[in-house]
Amino acid sequence: MSADSTAIRVRDVSHQFGEPGDAQFVQALQNTSLDIVRGELMCLIGPSGCGKSTLLNMIGGLLTPTTGAVAVHDKPVRGPLPHDIAFVFQENALFPWCTIIENIKLGMVFQGVPKSEQEPRARKALEAVGLKGFMSHYPAQLSGGMRQRAALARALSLETGTLLMDEPFGALDEQTRMVLGEDLSVLLSRTEKTIVFVTHSLGEAVFLADRVAVFSARPGRIKEIIAIDEPHPRKPAFVTTEKFAKLRNSLYELLHEEIRKTVDQSAAMGAAP
Amino acid sequence: MSGAALKRTLLRHPGLARPAVVAGMFLAWEIAARWWIDPAFLSPPSKVVASLGELFATKGVPAALRITLWELGVAFAISVVIGLVVGLSVGLSRFANRTGMPIILLLYGIPQITILPLFILYFGIGPPSKIAFGVTHGMFPIIVTIVAGVQNIKPILMTAAHSMGASRWQIFRWVIFPHMIPSFFAGMRLGMTGVLLGVLLAELYVSTAGIGYYTQLFTQSFNPTMLLALVSVLAGMAIVLNEIVRRAEIHFGRWRS
Numbered sequence: 001m002s003a004d005s006t007a008i009r010v011r012d013v014s015h016q017f018g019e020p021g022d023a024q025f026v027q028a029l030q031n032t033s034l035d036i037v038r039g040e041l042m043c044l045i046g047p048s049g050c051g052k053s054t055l056l057n058m059i060g061g062l063l064t065p066t067t068g069a070v071a072v073h074d075k076p077v078r079g080p081l082p083h084d085i086a087f088v089f090q091e092n093a094l095f096p097w098c099t100i101i102e103n104i105k106l107g108m109v110f111q112g113v114p115k116s117e118q119e120p121r122a123r124k125a126l127e128a129v130g131l132k133g134f135m136s137h138y139p140a141q142l143s144g145g146m147r148q149r150a151a152l153a154r155a156l157s158l159e160t161g162t163l164l165m166d167e168p169f170g171a172l173d174e175q176t177r178m179v180l181g182e183d184l185s186v187l188l189s190r191t192e193k194t195i196v197f198v199t200h201s202l203g204e205a206v207f208l209a210d211r212v213a214v215f216s217a218r219p220g221r222i223k224e225i226i227a228i229d230e231p232h233p234r235k236p237a238f239v240t241t242e243k244f245a246k247l248r249n250s251l252y253e254l255l256h257e258e259i260r261k262t263v264d265q266s267a268a269m270g271a272a273p
Numbered sequence: 274m275s276g277a278a279l280k281r282t283l284l285r286h287p288g289l290a291r292p293a294v295v296a297g298m299f300l301a302w303e304i305a306a307r308w309w310i311d312p313a314f315l316s317p318p319s320k321v322v323a324s325l326g327e328l329f330a331t332k333g334v335p336a337a338l339r340i341t342l343w344e345l346g347v348a349f350a351i352s353v354v355i356g357l358v359v360g361l362s363v364g365l366s367r368f369a370n371r372t373g374m375p376i377i378l379l380l381y382g383i384p385q386i387t388i389l390p391l392f393i394l395y396f397g398i399g400p401p402s403k404i405a406f407g408v409t410h411g412m413f414p415i416i417v418t419i420v421a422g423v424q425n426i427k428p429i430l431m432t433a434a435h436s437m438g439a440s441r442w443q444i445f446r447w448v449i450f451p452h453m454i455p456s457f458f459a460g461m462r463l464g465m466t467g468v469l470l471g472v473l474l475a476e477l478y479v480s481t482a483g484i485g486y487y488t489q490l491f492t493q494s495f496n497p498t499m500l501l502a503l504v505s506v507l508a509g510m511a512i513v514l515n516e517i518v519r520r521a522e523i524h525f526g527r528w529r530s
Contacts, residue, residue, distance in 0.1 A: 062436060082438025093433040097451040106447055110437040158437065 007162060007194040008036040008059055013068030014219075015054050027219040028054045031068070034213060034222060038161075041188065041195040043205040045255065046215025047262035052198045053166050054220075059196060060085050060164045072162060082111045086155035090167040092147050094139040100150045101126065101135035107154045125157035126150075128187060145176040152184070156191075165197045169204070181207055182236055189232035202255070206247045207234055214254045217261035224254055316498040321505060328502045337484045338506065341476060344400050344483070345514070348407030349468045355408065356415025356464060357457075363416065364423030365449070374420065381413040385471070389478055403475040403483065410471030414463035422456025423449060458522035465518050469511050 013032050018025040029051035036042045044052040057063040058070055061080040070077040072084050086107075087093075094103045104122040113121065126132050129149040139147055148168055155163055169177040181204055188195060199205050205212045209228050216223040228247060230238060238244055283290045299318050306317035316324075329335055363373045389406060396402035426449065434448050476485035484503060491500035 060436060062432060080436045080438060082436065085436075087433065087436045089429055089433060091427075091429045093429045095430060095448065095451070097454070107437045109447070110434060110439040110443055112438065 005038050006035045007038040007040075007073060008034075008196070009071045009074075010034040010036075010055070010059065011069050011071075013055070013058060013065040013070060015051065015058065015063065016066045029065075030219040030221055032220065032222055033068075036194060036196060037210075038194055039192050040210040041197060041208055043209035043212045044196065044198045044215065045200070045202070045205050045212055045251065046220060047217050047255070047259045048200075049218050049220075049262065050215040050258070051218070051220030052215050056164050056166050056196055056198050059162075060087055062087075082158070082160075084160055085162045085164060086158040086160040088148070088151050088155050088163065088165040088168045090170045092139065092144070092151070092171075094147055094150055094154070096139050099136050099138055100131060100142070100153075103139070103150065104154045104157050107158055111158050113158075121157045121159070122153075125153040128156060129153045130183070143176075144172050145180060148172065148180065152187075156187075161192075161194060163193050163195045165195065167198050167200065170200065177201070177204065182234075184208065186233040202248050202251045203239065205251065206244055207239060212251060214251065215258070217258045217265065223258065226251060226254075312497070313495040314497055316501055318501075320498050321501040324498045324502045325506070328499055328506070331487075331499070334484075334487055334503070337487055338510075340400060341403075341472065341484045341507075342510065344403045344407065344472050344476075345468055345510075347400075348404045348411060348472055349465060349514075351404070351408045352411030352415055352464050352468055353461060355412045356419060356460060359412070360416040360419025360460070361423065364420040370420070377413065377416055381417065385409055386474060389475060392475065393479055398479050398481055400483070403472045406475040407468040407471035411464040411468035414467055415457075415460040418456045418460030418463060419453060422453040422460070426452050454525045455522065458518065458525055462515065462518045462522055465514055469514070473507065 011033055013029060014027070015029040016025065016027050026049075028049070032051075032055065034042075034055075044055060046052050054063060058065050059072065059077065061070075061077045064078070072081060075081065075084070094100075095106060098106055101122050104125060105118045108118045108121065123132070123135075126135050129152050131146060131149050131153060134142060134146065134150075139150065142150065152168070169180050172180065185208055197205075197208060199208075206228055212226045212228065214223045214226065215221065226247065230243070283293075303317045303319060306312070306315045306320075359373075359377075363369045363377065385406070392402045392406045396405050430448055430452075431444065434444050439447065473484075476483045477488060478485070480486040480489070484507065487503055488500060491497075491503065
């Protein structure tokens with residue numbers, strides 16, 4: 001792996017919430033390093049509370065690591081880098097008082113895009129996610145799946161090299177998730193973006209990712225990285241192949257033990273006086 | 274239409290029953306005033322409506338209404354400005370919130386009518402005391418609703434704006450401000466109610482030229498017709514002012530539905 005093919009470099013980061021000794025003290029992430037290659041889709045998967053969202057927020061500059069450092073395209077990350085990194089969040093993060101197209105334009109206002117470019121870019125992004133007919137709707141008038149499409153359009157319109165997605169389909173039902181996953185795979189195969197995608201779903205990870213980083217239970221570390229060697233865009237039929245099943249099973253084995261540990265940890269915490 | 278059908282129609286459309294109730298109340302008032310109650314104390318609504326012309330022709334009354342309306346307008350404008358400035362600073366700063374909010378809630382809880390004589394003492398018996406009393410009634414509900422409106426923003430929206438590179442001013446202009454608009458208008462509606470209460474209370478307490486003077490005059494001269502006509506005009510004014518603010522509130526909060 002040559003140096004300039006690395007888009008995101010995570011070096012030895014740890015993150016703590018609170019001070020050691022506090023009741024609320026949590027060691028979310030411990031001495032984690034990760035290199036993400038330009039143009040790849042890296043999935044982060046792990047038990048709840050292992051620090052995968054924490055890592056994503058540190059890459060995006062929304063959280064500062066307690067120790068260690070993150071660099072995106074060799075720029076050290078010390079705060080949000082709106083020209084390099086766009087987010088899609090799990091929760092609905094659209095502004096409810098703006099219509100869909102106003103939401104997308106507002107992102108560009110924040111990023112500093114000239115006014116004349118906002119409208120065409122917003123329309124292009126909405127077309128890409130299949131929401132062209134809904135640009136004058138308010139978020140409350142759309143379904144959860146459509147809202148996440150709109151959030152994706154907002155992130156795409158910012159034309160950043162990197163896209164960070166924090167369980168973007170986490171709040172959706174299984175079938176909507178599947179369709180959105182398929183559309184996302186097609187959409188992203190046309191871009192050169194580097195994507196980091198946090199998920200709980202094994203199937204989603206195998207279906208979308210070039211590589212999957214499996215986290216251990218808290219304090220989180222990367223336990224193993226699995227490569228998914230399958231060209232993009234992935235066909236819906238990929239899900240039914242034996243290769244898919246094998247990859248999914250190996251992820252399951254890696255994760256199962258960690259999820260057990262997490263459950264036992266929280267049971268022990270609950271039992272403590 | 275049969276009785277059962279009428280009942281069904283009314284149950285399905287409560288809007289139709291409402292004017293019926295109002296009409297019934299006016300009818301009861303008319304009957305009571307005509308045949309039971311001493312005309313020195315109560316006039317029938319028909320006579321009250323008929324005397325509106327006479328009321329406006331009474332020397333001094335149009336001017337008194339103008340003064341009261343002016344007091345209401347000035348008191349409301351001052352309340353909105355104070356409410357916005359204090360509400361935003363207390364809502365947006367943790368420190369100001371911790372220090373100021375308990376004091377504001379305490380002051381809001383005081384029945385201000387007990388200190389009305391002080392207002393007369395400090396501001397005189399002219400319009401300034403009415404305006405001041407209106408402001409102290411109007412500003413608190415505006416402050417409290419703005420503080421609440423600023424504070425219940427979903428944190429994810431601030432995070433999203435921050436991640437897209439929004440400056441502090443942009444976050445205020447495009448996130449906090451639009452989020453606050455509906456509660457601002459709700460606050461203005463409550464503030465308007467407060468201002469009406471404050472100004473009219475002060476007017477009735479002591480007055481040389483405003484409507485308080487004429488209500489006293491009509492009461493003491495046992496002229497309930499003119500008194501009720503004047504009160505109706507005041508009530509009409511209050512309804513119109515409240516309705517304007519309520520319409521604005523609906524208009525600016527339409528994304529919430």
